[in-house]
Amino acid sequence: MSLLGSRVIPALLAVAGSAAVLVAAGPEPIDHAVNARIRAEARDRSQIMQTLHVLTDVYGPRLTGSPNHKAAAEWTIAEMKRWGFDAGRLEEWDFGHPGWLNERLTAHVIAPVKDALVAEALAWTNGTNGPVKAQVAHLVLPERPTQATLTAFLADKAAAVANRIVMVGAVTQVPVNFSPAPLRRDYDDLAAMFDPVNPRAPQFPGGPAAGPGRGPQAPDPSRLTPRQVAEQVDAFLVANKALVRINDGGRDHGQIRAFNNPSFDGAKTVPTIILRNEDFGRLARLIAAGRTVELEVDVVNRWYPEGRTSYNAIAEITGTDKAQEVVMLGGHLDSWHAATGATDNAVGVAVMMEAARILKAIGVKPRRTIRVALWGGEEQGLLGSKAYVAKHFGTAESPLPEYATFAGYLNVDSGTGRVRGATVFGPDEAARILREIFAPFEDLGFVGATATRSRRTGGTDSTSFNAAGLPGIGLMQDPIEYGSYTWHTNLDTYERVVEADVKKSAAMIASALYHLAMRDEMLPRFTKAEMPEPPPAPGATPAPTASPAATRP
Structure with missing residues (x-):
């Protein structure tokens, strides 16, 4: 028995009532001979780094709707066919926006000094149609303005922004971090989090769950939201013929997170770039000191109308006597565009x-049939996996035929760190099974598994399955530099991947995949009576507890 098993089983036996149910289920059968072969193949003949090289160096970045993303999806199918997989295919879904790629971006300060600047383009914005040289204006917006405040602020700024390159917003003050986040998760913290008797809620990046005096501020209906402010400022800059908008990257050590124009309409914004915080601050100080600052900016962006149709890449290993039942695994293939999307x-x-x-x-x-699914549109809101689940499975309330034969979906989407635990949507028995399947890999760092009842989507593609009432399995990993440096940034490249960790993760997941595909029964699910209600749609009023009707997301 592994150390994991020796810790877990006595704890279970100590709990009256639940212990009888868990013991009655019996230990999960583990094929240790197959596990040994899995470890050897993962260690000695791994293809991970070669696959990573192609996806990042050849096809990165892989923004949804872009030709890079489609080419990467086609390559994954061809590669899995070469490995002997079956039924490789692209499955279409409607993205609803054109594709977009940045092809060139240069930015230089040309007065009062000469220097290169570090910047990224905001996705789904237009280019500059050639190099633009102009004086810089700095528009420091009022904080959390009302409509009246913002209107008054902008009223006399038209002349200041016309034919100028405009820096928008105050400089973000990024303090030195004297307490950097650990690269590895602490074993004792994980053991408490995955305690099968009394699990502790996970503490995700950003701090503990909100409580009195903590968490985000309640919205003030008299104040404009950040998105409303951004939209009105964009419209103001377009109307008054500003040449380029510059936003502050707002992070340390040259990190830039470049997201997208939320309208996906280039006519509603001027060409927009995000400057690293260090450069934005330097220019702002020069302007504040009364010096005239001039820049030269050249941005080439290309739009792809055919990107309105996007794709999920699918391939299978066909099962034998239970081939009609499917165990799935996957992750999102799309990335943001500031780097090559290695860890994300x-x-x-x-x-x-x-x-x-x-x-x-x-x-x-x-x-059982094993099906690999590589999603598009995750970064824009889990779009590819949501479309797939809706097309193939439906929901617990309105199931399609494939719903009954679905045996679980394993998901990886938290960087390069080794897998440390799992969370499954389903009853506690499902978590027990996963805990025992993964237990032989405690030596590689795996700690435990727990169950969730939440059907809210968000964060990653396993929650698209949870929302439908299906067993999505999210895998928790060591953070390494994910939240601190690589997640969505211009530093997310091949070099940031820890080869030893990803080989360990592949071995653990291969074993779990094998054992889920070989069980006599599928992974347990909530019964109809046990199934949690789906959350209300955004802005909807939740149904009363006694009502049999549920508001669907």
Whole structure:
């Protein structure tokens, strides 16, 4: 028995009532001989780094709707077919926006000094149609303004922004971090989090759950939201013929997170770039000191109308006597555009492809069909996985035929760190099974598994399955530099991947995939009576507790 098992089982036996149910289920059968072969294949013949190289160096970045994303999806299918997988295909879904790529961006300060600047383009904005040289204006907006305050502020600024390059917003003060986040998760913290008797809620990046005096401020209806302010400022700059908008990256050590124009309409914004905080601050100080600052900016962006149709990449290993039942695994293939999307999420894709490849390479014959799914549109709101779940499975309230034969979905989407635990949507028995399946890999860092009842989407694609009432399995990983440096930033490149960690993750997931595909029964789910209600749609009033009707998301 592993150390994990020796810690878990006595704790379970100590709890009256629940222990009888868990013991009656019996220990999960583990094929240790297959696990040994999985470890050897993962260690000695891994394809992860080669897959990562192609997805990042050849096809990165992979913004949804872009030709890079489609080409990467086509390559993954071809590669999995080469490995012997079946039924490789692209499945279309409606993105509803044109594709977009930045092809060139240069920015230089040319007065009162000469220097290169570090910047990224805001996605779904137009380019400059050639180099633009102009004086810089700095528009420091009022904080959390009312409509009247913002209107008054902008009223006399038209002349100041016309034919200028405009820096928008105050400089973000980024203090030195004297307490950097740990690269590894603490074992004792994880053991408490995944305690099967009394699990502690996970503490996600950003701090503990909100309580009295903590968490985000309640919205003030008299104040404009940040998005409303941004939209009105964009419209003001367009109307008054500003040449370029510059936003502050607002992070340390040259990090830039470049997201998108929320309207996806280039006519509603001027060309927009995000400058690293260090450069934005320097220019702001020069202007504040009374010096005239001039820049030269050249941005080339290209739009792709065909990007309105996007894709999920699908491939399978066909099962045997239970081939009609499906165990899925995957991660999102799309990325943001500031870098090549290595830790978010090319490495997750590479790990999941590798986990399935390992099973094919060692020649096992899974009873259930194993299906790899590599999603598009995750960064814009889990769009690809939501479309897939709606098309193939429906929901607990309105199931489609495939709903009954779905046996679980494993998801990786938290960077390069090794897998440390799992959370499954379903009853406690589902978590027990996963806990025992993963237990032989405690030596690689796995700690435990827990169950969730939440059907809210958000964060990653496993929650698209949870929302439908299906067993989505999210895998928790060591953070390494994910939240601090690589997540959505211009530093998210191949070099930031820890090869030893991703090989360990692939071995653990391959074993879990194999054992889920070989069980006599599918992973347990909530019964109809136990199924949690879906959350209300945004802005909707929740249904009363006694009402049999539920407001669907």
